[in-house]
Amino acid sequence: MPATRAPAPAPNSLSPSLHSVLLDLHQNSYPHVPNPPKCKKRASVALVLRVRPTHNQPPDRSSPFQNDTNTSVQQQLDTFFSQPWVQNGDPEVLFIKRASRVGDRWTGHVALPGGKRDPEDADDRAAAIREASEEVGLDLTTNNCIYVGNLPERVVTSSWGSVPLMVLCPYVFLLTDCDSPTLSLQPTEVASTHWVSLNVLLSPSSRTVEHVDMTQRLASTGGLMARLASRSLMGYMQFSAIQLNPTETLQCSINLRQSIGSAQTMTWLQKCRSWFCGEQRASNQSSPLLLWGLTLGILADFLDMLPPHTAVQLWNYPNFTSPDLRLIVNLLTYQVRKRNMHQVKFGARPEPNNTAIDAETAALPVEEERDDRNQVGIGGLGVGRYYGPSDSPDGTAYAVGIMLRGYYQKIRLALYIFVAWRAALGSLAAFCVWKYIHRKRLAV
Numbered sequence: 171m172p173a174t175r176a177p178a179p180a181p182n183s184l185s186p187s188l189h190s191v192l193l194d195l196h197q198n199s200y201p202h203v204p205n206p207p208k209c210k211k212r213a214s215v216a217l218v219l220r221v222r223p224t225h226n227q228p229p230d231r232s233s234p235f236q237n238d239t240n241t242s243v244q245q246q247l248d249t250f251f252s253q254p255w256v257q258n259g260d261p262e263v264l265f266i267k268r269a270s271r272v273g274d275r276w277t278g279h280v281a282l283p284g285g286k287r288d289p290e291d292a293d294d295r296a297a298a299i300r301e302a303s304e305e306v307g308l309d310l311t312t313n314n315c316i317y318v319g320n321l322p323e324r325v326v327t328s329s330w331g332s333v334p335l336m337v338l339c340p341y342v343f344l345l346t347d348c349d350s351p352t353l354s355l356q357p358t359e360v361a362s363t364h365w366v367s368l369n370v371l372l373s374p375s376s377r378t379v380e381h382v383d384m385t386q387r388l389a390s391t392g393g394l395m396a397r398l399a400s401r402s403l404m405g406y407m408q409f410s411a412i413q414l415n416p417t418e419t420l421q422c423s424i425n426l427r428q429s430i431g432s433a434q435t436m437t438w439l440q441k442c443r444s445w446f447c448g449e450q451r452a453s454n455q456s457s458p459l460l461l462w463g464l465t466l467g468i469l470a471d472f473l474d475m476l477p478p479h480t481a482v483q484l485w486n487y488p489n490f491t492s493p494d495l496r497l498i499v500n501l502l503t504y505q506v507r508k509r510n511m512h513q514v515k516f517g518a519r520p521e522p523n524n525t526a527i528d529a530e531t532a533a534l535p536v537e538e539e540r541d542d543r544n545q546v547g548i549g550g551l552g553v554g555r556y557y558g559p560s561d562s563p564d565g566t567a568y569a570v571g572i573m574l575r576g577y578y579q580k581i582r583l584a585l586y587i588f589v590a591w592r593a594a595l596g597s598l599a600a601f602c603v604w605k606y607i608h609r610k611r612l613a614v
Contacts, residue, residue, distance in 0.1 A: 183259070186257065193247055203323035217321065220264070223259050234348070266282070280465060307353050365418040371461075498591070
């Protein structure tokens with residue numbers, strides 16, 4: 171009697187590719203990045219993955235899977251992904267939406283569970299595990315969780331300067347249960363949690379932009395009128411983003427009641443001020459979930475290891491919404507963008523530059539000495555060692571780092587030219603008005 175074969179994975183299933191990527195991450199860990207001078211802070215985040223069963227291939231609940239932690243991580247991954255329901259399942263990532271807090275530069279952002287490392291933490295990974303437990307009540311040390319490895323560590327610095335804020339360390343974990351874990355959200359840190367399919371993150375139809383108010387930093391100096399005047403000139407800054415479509419969402423009931431109550435008690439003047447200052451989205455529960463900035467930078471390193479490896483083609487350079495400023499930026503950065511794209515396509519040895527950027531911060535790759543084999547001949551935002559000509563075991567080349575090399579220096583120049591252009595335009599308009607009034611008076 172012939173042996174019964176397990177059903178083949180669905181044609182559109184990402185699980186086989188995810189299996190290969192996780193094995194590669196485990197076998198090729200990224201090097202430790204030390205703190206820059208005068209920067210002592212370190213932070214860690216947890217990229218938590220799970221596989222959601224599909225209706226066509228449910229798991230066998232009569233004999234649930236038991237992960238054997240006594241075996242190697244490679245054996246654990248091989249055993250887990252050998253199950254039919256996993257091979258045909260839908261891999262997902264856990265995101266949090268941060269609670270709105272005054273003075274928090276990442277308030278209301280979509281992020282990964284994580285936070286700053288405490289002196290009591292044994293290492294950076296321990297900080298990620300502790301933060302996941304505190305923020306969402308998820309224990310990443312149980313038998314049903316496999317620690318896979320890390321993603322490239324990066325230095326987070328101010329986006330318009332060179333002041334380092336912290337070293338950010340991402341770690342990858344895989345849950346092996348077929349059921350959703352029970353989460354408990356910390357109200358002061360997390361407004362909601364969201365499970366999002368990798369297929370959504372990779373889909374071109376999910377790509378969008380986030381408009382960021384770059385005048386927020388003027389609130390403490392020039393006040394509301396200075397912000398409104400600056401925004402009328404520059405508009406918003408536009409960043410690449412992914413619109414998330416969660417399969418499962420958990421709202422923090424305390425934060426939900428507070429936001430509803432504050433919306434009901436807000437006066438019309440406060441509502442107008444909130445709208446003008448760009449604060450409405452942060453407090454609006456019905457606004458779309460957008461992944462951008464630092465978290466998108468972390469996910470970019472991971473997503474581009476998966477097919478179809480087209481993240482660079484879907485990624486757009488940051489720019490402004492003001493038409494004349496946008497035109498100046500495009501003209502000044504044309505040669506930079508052309509050169510950098512050529513280097514990404516045909517391979518180049520990267521220099522340190524921004525790998526992720528938002529209104530306040532940027533993530534910088536740390537350049538280390540390595541041989542000439544570490545070249546990035548890839549078509550996406552990722553790490554050269556996974557595909558392309560690089561075979562260096564510690565390759566940490568960032569395609570988007572090459573893409574943004576020299577770009578923000580041109581942005582600064584564009585802003586100076588824009589201010590001079592607007593000043594000249596205003597002076598010309600004022601002169602024309604004066605001439606018109608003067609002629610009217612002479613005619614009378």
